[in-house]
Amino acid sequence: MNNVFDSEDIRVLRNSVREFGEKYLAPVAVRIDRENIVPDDVIRAAAEMGYFALRVPEKYGGPGLSTLESAVVVEELARYSSAVSIMATVSGTMVAYPLVHYANDELKREYLERLANGEIGAFALTEPCCGTDAAAVTTRAVLDGDEWVINGRKTFITNSPYASFFLVAARTGKPEDRHRGVSLFVVDKSDCIEVSKLEMMGYRGSGTSEVVFEGCRVPKQNLVGEVNKGFKIVMDALNEGRIITAATGLGVMQAAFDEALNYAKQRESMGKPLVEHQMVQYMLAEMKLRLEAARTLIYTAAVKVDNGDDDYPMWSSIAKLAAAKWGVDLVRMAMQVLGGIGYSKESPVERHYRDIKMIEIGDGTNEVQRMVIVKALLGKVRAPRR
Numbered sequence: 001m002n003n004v005f006d007s008e009d010i011r012v013l014r015n016s017v018r019e020f021g022e023k024y025l026a027p028v029a030v031r032i033d034r035e036n037i038v039p040d041d042v043i044r045a046a047a048e049m050g051y052f053a054l055r056v057p058e059k060y061g062g063p064g065l066s067t068l069e070s071a072v073v074v075e076e077l078a079r080y081s082s083a084v085s086i087m088a089t090v091s092g093t094m095v096a097y098p099l100v101h102y103a104n105d106e107l108k109r110e111y112l113e114r115l116a117n118g119e120i121g122a123f124a125l126t127e128p129c130c131g132t133d134a135a136a137v138t139t140r141a142v143l144d145g146d147e148w149v150i151n152g153r154k155t156f157i158t159n160s161p162y163a164s165f166f167l168v169a170a171r172t173g174k175p176e177d178r179h180r181g182v183s184l185f186v187v188d189k190s191d192c193i194e195v196s197k198l199e200m201m202g203y204r205g206s207g208t209s210e211v212v213f214e215g216c217r218v219p220k221q222n223l224v225g226e227v228n229k230g231f232k233i234v235m236d237a238l239n240e241g242r243i244i245t246a247a248t249g250l251g252v253m254q255a256a257f258d259e260a261l262n263y264a265k266q267r268e269s270m271g272k273p274l275v276e277h278q279m280v281q282y283m284l285a286e287m288k289l290r291l292e293a294a295r296t297l298i299y300t301a302a303v304k305v306d307n308g309d310d311d312y313p314m315w316s317s318i319a320k321l322a323a324a325k326w327g328v329d330l331v332r333m334a335m336q337v338l339g340g341i342g343y344s345k346e347s348p349v350e351r352h353y354r355d356i357k358m359i360e361i362g363d364g365t366n367e368v369q370r371m372v373i374v375k376a377l378l379g380k381v382r383a384p385r386r
């Protein structure tokens with residue numbers, strides 16, 4: 001494959017992830033999906049590669065990847081296992097990125113080094129009451145002496161059973177303060193946290209869970225940024241994270257496309273391979289169009305983050321929306337090309353079909369991406385000033 005974004009360094013990185021995927025993920029991808037858990041040895045191997053610390057700078061022992069490089073890593077991981085790919089997305093970017101940009105030096109030293117050493121972080125924003133309406137979070141943090149005491153319930157939190165710490169958005173102001181009353185905390189896994197794994201349709205194995213915080217005490221300095229200023233940090237994390245989430249969808253799209261193309265070359269109908277039938281050719285062309293268009297938008301958005309362009313939040317939402325919409329279309333067509341076998345558990349496309357739908361929901365739904373795009377067009381969304 002050739003695209004204008006692939007420098008020699010990116011090609012080397014891509015190939016190294018492919019080698020990892022062939023060795024560690026391909027043999028267990030079906031099991032991960034069926035049993036809803038990633039085996040310990042796979043987690044250890046992924047941690048050793050630095051996949052749970054993608055954005056952690058080298059000075060803290062991390063790989064120090066750019067947004068584009070991180071996108072390429074999770075894309076390649078997702079071709080083999082969507083679960084490991086989204087785990088890397090959350091820990092390596094959505095947890096690491098806000099710590100890099102907003103945490104105090106002490107927090108950075110401890111938690112970035114822990115990620116670099118292979119620990120996994122989780123990003124706890126969504127609650128049973130509110131996902132899209134994140135400014136309404138009800139989890140509370142109250143200062144008691146030198147400690148914050150945190151109580152509340154989060155849901156759909158990726159990585160929870162594997163995580164050794166959580167980045168938690170909690171209310172420190174009044175409910176009517178909305179986004180101006182939200183702060184962000186690092187909370188270590190301990191007895192005050194109860195994790196209940198959920199049975200999700202796709203991205204199975206990534207540990208999506210309900211998480212209850214009951215009287216969790218954290219030191220005062222575990223506040224990330226300033227009191228009541230956490231919402232901006234969360235939005236900043238999502239603006240980048242969306243591109244990486246879109247890239248996991250891109251990997252699923254690529255895997256489904258490859259399956260469909262191979263099948264169309266081998267399967268015969270009415271005396272010739274499927275690929276020679278015009279209506280199948282139409283589907284393959286439409287799939288390739290969506291695949292490369294999504295790839296181009298995702299990489300463009302990633303480069304915009306890396307360049308610090310002011311309009312990257314809009315491009316992040318454009319890329320996420322494109323990968324979600326076109327991804328669902330593409331995998332539906334891939335299943336159509338495979339016919340009955342595509343609808344059976346014998347084909348990986350059945351898993352890809354369940355996986356790709358997540359991209360329309362997680363990290364902001366399609367509706368949210370449309371809102372961000374229009375807000376940006378009206379000049380109400382810009383890259384953060386740090």
Ligand SMILES: Cc1cc2nc3c(=O)[nH]c(=O)nc-3n(C[C@H](O)[C@H](O)[C@H](O)COP(=O)(O)OP(=O)(O)OC[C@H]3O[C@@H](n4cnc5c(N)ncnc54)[C@H](O)[C@@H]3O)c2cc1C
Nearest residue numbers: 123124125126130131132156157158361362363364365367
């Ligand atoms: C597999 C998976 C992993 C996830 N991982 C994480 C994680 O690690 N951390 C985390 O914090 N969250 C996580 N989430 C949660 C995810 O971000 C939310 O599910 C998502 O933001 C939608 O929120 P919701 O489910 O509460 O839906 P709701 O907000 O209730 O929305 C329901 C529907 O209404 C629409 N809607 C809502 N408000 C509006 C509006 N104002 N205008 C127009 N339409 C609207 C939505 O677009 C959607 O179609 C995960 C979700 C999934 C499925």
